[in-house]
Amino acid sequence: MIERPHFIFFTNLADFQFELLRKNPPLASALQSLETCLLLVSLNRYPSALASCAMALESAWKAASKKGPEKNDNFAEILGDINATLPKEAPSFDFKNFRILRNNIVHFGYTPKDDDLAAKLIFSIGLPAFFLYIQSHPELHIDFISSLDPDLFDHLNVVIKINGGDATSKNISAVNSSLILRHWIKRSLINETMWQDDALNQHNLSGLIEFEVKEELRKMIHDGWELCEDFRCPVCDQVQLVVQLDSAEIEKGLISATKGHCLNCDLNFQPGGNYLLNYFINRNLGVEEKEKILKNYGVK
Numbered sequence: 504m505i506e507r508p509h510f511i512f513f514t515n516l517a518d519f520q521f522e523l524l525r526k527n528p529p530l531a532s533a534l535q536s537l538e539t540c541l542l543l544v545s546l547n548r549y550p551s552a553l554a555s556c557a558m559a560l561e562s563a564w565k566a567a568s569k570k571g572p573e574k575n576d577n578f579a580e581i582l583g584d585i586n587a588t589l590p591k592e593a594p595s596f597d598f599k600n601f602r603i604l605r606n607n608i609v610h611f612g613y614t615p616k617d618d619d620l621a622a623k624l625i626f627s628i629g630l631p632a633f634f635l636y637i638q639s640h641p642e643l644h645i646d647f648i649s650s651l652d653p654d655l656f657d658h659l660n661v662v663i664k665i666n667g668g669d670a671t672s673k674n675i676s677a678v679n680s681s682l683i684l685r686h687w688i689k690r691s692l693i694n695e696t697m698w699q700d701d702a703l704n705q706h707n708l709s710g711l712i713e714f715e716v717k718e719e720l721r722k723m724i725h726d727g728w729e730l731c732e733d734f735r736c737p738v739c740d741q742v743q744l745v746v747q748l749d750s751a752e753i754e755k756g757l758i759s760a761t762k763g764h765c766l767n768c769d770l771n772f773q774p775g776g777n778y779l780l781n782y783f784i785n786r787n788l789g790v791e792e793k794e795k796i797l798k799n800y801g802v803k
């Protein structure tokens with residue numbers, strides 16, 4: 504029996520999809536190259552992540568067009584063909600800068616100066632093109648909503664959305680826009696090997712110690728930061744994200760955070776413009792919860 508390819512994030516593939524992967528090997532390469540891209544993103548290796556993203560697109564195209572390994576097509580022509588086969592109502596992608604940077608990275612090299620451009624091109628061009636191409640191509644039959652981890656799919660969509668359209672108005676770099684995504688990916692990998700914690704938990708020891716340490720830390724942060732509130736963390740889903748609210752924004756009736764730290768998973772937002780943090784805080788807060796917070800600070 505042929506072994507199935509192992510996936511880290513495509514955790515919900517059905518048997519018939521594994522059968523499709525077996526019949527069409529470049530499709531498995533495409534999905535695994537996408538996973539490699541995400542792993543490299545989580546480690547801040549954006550140029551290498553961009554090269555993996557380009558590989559994912561090329562393999563997806565090979566799978567869709569049923570090309571054999573012996574034929575080496577020009578990457579520019581492949582990207583042109585991907586654009587040509589996208590649904591008519593979808594906007595076509597401007598692959599020029601993506602292709603030029605990919606060629607430089609693969610055939611020459613890169614410097615730290617390339618990080619943010621590579622991140623920008625991954626999130627605004629590479630990933631959305633890959634998702635749309637695979638999802639809409641009649642030969643490929645991979646549905647990301649059902650096959651990809653749903654939390655990861657959500658975080659990817661948020662990063663793609665932030666980097667699409669008028670991204671400059673959000674005042675956030677492409678690298679910073681992926682902070683939560685990176686933390687989610689790294690944490691999901693740690694969770695796979697947390698058997699030691701499970702063993703300790705059976706004796707109820709680690710939970711007790713952990714609780715006391717977290718409460719001590721919470722007290723320290725609440726004592727040190729002004730206008731402190733606890734919110735639900737977008738990575739670990741616990742109400743352990745302590746944030747400092749912006750007093751000037753509170754007076755205007757807006758909930759806006761200047762910095763934050765999750766006591767449970769160590770997701771950390773440094774002081775400064777925190778578009779990403781505020782996006783999740785406001786998305787998760789109900790109208791009544793917002794009013795309650797504002798009322799606590801004397802704003803109606």
Ligand SMILES: [Zn+2]
Pocket residue numbers: 736737738739740741743744765766767768769770
């Ligand atoms: Zn957390």
